[in-house]
Amino acid sequence: MSKKNKTAISPTRDENYPEWYQQVIRAADLAENAPVRGCMIIKPWGYALWENMQASLDKDFKKTGHKNVYFPLFIPKSYFEKEAKHVDGFAKECAVVTHSRLEASSEGGLAPAGELDEPLIVRPTSETIIGEAFARWIQSYRDLPLLTNQWANVVRWEMRTRLFLRTSEFLWQEGHTAHATEEEAMAETKQMLDIYVNFVENMLAIPVIPGRKTESERFPGAEETLTFEAMMQDRKALQGGTSHFLGQKFAKASDITFMDKDGQEQYAWTTSWGVTTRMIGAMVMVHSDDNGLVLPPRIAPSQIVILPILKDDETKEKVLEYCESLKAELENKAFGDGFLNVEMDTRDLRGGEKLWHWIKHGIPMFLEIGPRDVDSNALVVGRRDKDPKERGPQSREEFLSTVVDQLEEMQQGLFDKAKAFQQEHTVRIDTKEEFYKFFTPKNKEKPEIHGGFALAHWNGSAEVEEQIKKDLKVTIRVIPNNSEAEEGKCVITGEPSKQRVVFAKAY
C-alpha cells in the first residue's frame, strides 16, 4: 500500500470523485447501504462522529436556553395539510403508514391489515405536530419565548440516495421556537445560524459562507431561510444546515396565539432550524485524500492510536507495558472539552496492514512502538495530515510535551487548507459567456469537475434561477451575509443588481 504512487483508496479523487467518496466511507467503516431502499446503517466509527457532533451542539443549544423534547414519529395527514406550501414541499416524498398489523393472507405469507381511519405520515420534519402542542402550551407572553429542540430520525423518500448526503431516513436535530415579536424570532434565527457556523468551522474545520436563501430555495413555508454553504473538493457546494424564520405562517396554521402585555391576543412568531448526519458526508468530502478519511482532531472519536510492534514473546511484555503507560499519560491530557482519546491496537496483524487500517479510518495520529523505541524511550509518530512516509522518531518526552499543540495545529491546518481551496475556486464573474464557460465541464468524462463558486450579480428573479438550473444545473446557493453592497448588473439579464450572490452546482 505504501509503495510510490499507489494509494489506499481506488479510484482516486481525480479518477472518479463520486466513487472515491463511496470507497472512503467503506474503507473507514463509517456506514453502508441498508437492505431497505435508500436507508443506511451507521457503523460504530461513523456513529461515534455523530455522537461527538451531538454532544458539541447540544451543549451550545442548552447554553442558549433551549430544552430537549420528543414529539411523535407519526403526523396525522390532516395536520400535515395545515400549511399549504409546507405540504406541497413534502407530499412527493413521504412514507405513509396505512395499516396497524400484519395478517396471514390467502396468497400465503403476511399482508397488511387493520387499515387506519387516517393515514399517518412518518415525519419529514415536525413543524405541524409541534405547532399543535405549542398552541396548547402558549397562553400568555409569560410563556414566551418557548425554546425547544429534538434529536430524532426523519424520513424523506429520496429517489437517488448517497450515504450521508441524501438518504431516505436520516438523523438530525430540529429546533422549534416561538417568540412574542418578529425581532426576537429573527434574532433567534440568526443566533442559531451563528451557532452552526461556529461549530462547523471550529469543530469540523470546514470553512463556510453564511447567508440567506433565495425565495425559491427556501424551506417550504418559511419566510426566510438562513443557511451556510461549504465547497467540496470537486468544487460543488453542500448546504450544511438551515435556520428558518417562519414568520406567523405556521402560528396561523396551528393557531399559536398568546395574550400580550396589553391583553391583546396575538399570533406568535416561530422559527425552526436543523442540521443532519449530512455533515458527516461534508466532512468526509472536504478533508479526505486518496489514502482515505481524514478527521479533524476535535471531532475524531479518538485522536491517537498506539500500534505496538509485537515481534517476539521476549520483548512483548516490555513493549505492551511501555504502550500502556504512554496511553495512560496521554489520556490525562486535556483536549477540547475533555481529554485525549487514545486507541491501542494489539490485534495479531502485519504491521503495515494495521497502520493502513488506521490511516484509512482517518485517525489524526499514529504511534508505532517497538522494542528499540522502548529502549531509547522514544516512539515513531505519524500524522494523518502529512504523507505517511514522513513519519519519524520523537523522544517520548518531546512528544508528550507537544502532542496537544500538534493536534491543534492539525485542526487549524485542515481548516486553512480547505479555506484556501474554497478561495482558489471562487471567482467573480461578470459576463454571461464567462458564467456558462465556468460551469461547463472541460472534460465530458468527468462532468463533476467544473469551475467552482461564481460570485455574480443577479436581478432577483426566479426566472433567471430556473434558466440556469435548466441550462447548467446551477443554483443560487446563498446570498452571503458579509459581501458588501455593490452596484452591478445581473450576469444573465444585464438588469440592475445591488449585491453579488454565490452560484454553484450543489449536492
Add this chain to the structure above:
Amino acid sequence: MSKKNKTAISPTRDENYPEWYQQVIRAADLAENAPVRGCMIIKPWGYALWENMQASLDKDFKKTGHKNVYFPLFIPKSYFEKEAKHVDGFAKECAVVTHSRLEASSEGGLAPAGELDEPLIVRPTSETIIGEAFARWIQSYRDLPLLTNQWANVVRWEMRTRLFLRTSEFLWQEGHTAHATEEEAMAETKQMLDIYVNFVENMLAIPVIPGRKTESERFPGAEETLTFEAMMQDRKALQGGTSHFLGQKFAKASDITFMDKDGQEQYAWTTSWGVTTRMIGAMVMVHSDDNGLVLPPRIAPSQIVILPILKDDETKEKVLEYCESLKAELENKAFGDGFLNVEMDTRDLRGGEKLWHWIKHGIPMFLEIGPRDVDSNALVVGRRDKDPKERGPQSREEFLSTVVDQLEEMQQGLFDKAKAFQQEHTVRIDTKEEFYKFFTPKNKEKPEIHGGFALAHWNGSAEVEEQIKKDLKVTIRVIPNNSEAEEGKCVITGEPSKQRVVFAKAY
C-alpha cells in the same frame, strides 16, 4: 395547597391510583398524550430524565466494550418473517408503511400514492435487520464478540396506552451482540442484566427482583429471557427491562456464521437486551406521593431549586446577589459523575405557587431565601422526601457543608422505603385458597388494590399460568435468581416443585 389534609395531587393514591399517576405526570410536566393515537409528547422535564438515564447507561455499555450504531427504522416484511415465533409475537401490533407519497385525490385532499412493492414494518425491535448485517460483518472467530447497541424509537401498536408505561411509540436502547460460544453469549446476557439492575437500584432507587422469565413470558424467539421486576405502590409488578439469550435461533434465521479456530463453520450465538422510557413511569409510580413527583437526587435534572423571595425593590438586589453566589458555590460541589445542578426561579409568582410548582416537579431540595435570611447568612431548606411543613432554617455554612450528604441520604432513603414496601407486600403462599384470596381485591371499587407479590411453588406448566391469568389476571413475573432451592408443592396443582417463583398482577 399546604393546608391540612389537602394534597397537591387529586385524586390521591388511595382514592384512585391510576388517575393519580396521570395527574402526577401532568403536574410535573413530564409528558402528555399526543394527537396521534397511543403516542406521547415528552416534555422538557421528562426528557431531561431520559437524557440522564441514557448518559448513565451509555457509559456502562461503553465501559463493557459495546459500540453504538444506527440501523434503519424500516424493516422489509420479508426480513420480519424470517424467524417464525418472532413474527408471530409482533405481527398483531406493527405499523405498516405501504406508500411513498401523497397525491391529490378525486375526493379532495391528499391520499396515499406510490404503493411500495414490499410493505415496510416500522421496527418494533431490530433483531431481523441487524441479523442481516451481522451475517455480512462476521466471517471469522476474530470478528467475535461483536458488541453493539443503538438508541432508537420503536413502534408497537398498542390498543390501551398509558403515558410512559405503554405507548405505541417509545424510546429505548437495544443491545445486539454475537459470540463464538454459548457460554460467552450467556455471560453477556447475565452481564447486561447486572448492569440494568445496578443502574435501576443505584440511580433510580428502585429495588428489584432479578431472575428469568417462564417460557410463556419470554421475548418472541428467545431461548431465555432474564428480567427484573419492581413493585409499584399499588403492589402491582412492573417489568423494568429484559436481557435475552437468543441461542442460535436468530443466527440460523439470518445465517450468521463464522469460521472457528479449527476452520469449521459455526453458527454464532446472539443476545439482545433493552430498557425503555417505561423506566420513567416506574420511577414515578415507586417514589411519588400525594403532592406529586418525587425524584431520586442522582437522576433528577436538578437537585436543588433556589426560590428568592423578592418583596420590594429595596432588598431585591441584595437577595438576588446572595442567591447567585449560593448557586455558584453549589454548582461547584461534586455530585455523582459531575456536579450539582441548581435551578433559580425568579419568576414573578406568589411564593406559595412557586414553591408548589417545584414540589410537584419532584425537585429534591428547595431553598427559600428572603431579606432576613441574607442578613443572618442563612436559608430555609425543604426536602422533597419530607413533609413540606418540616422545612426550616439552616445557616448557609451548615447547609453547604452537609448538602451532598443530605442528597445521598435522600437517595438511600428512597430506596430503603421502596424496599420496605416491597418486602411488606411480598408473602409466601402455600395454598390455592390463600393464593386466590391474596389476589382478589377486598374493595370492588378499587380493583387495583390487592395483596402484592406472592412467592409460591409452581409445577412448571404453562397450563397453570394460563389458568391463573384467566382467573385472576396474575402471571409469573420472574423466577428469582437468589431464592434458595426448596422442595415444595405447586400452589395450584399440588404437584412437586423445586423453587418458589414470583406471582403478581402486572403493568
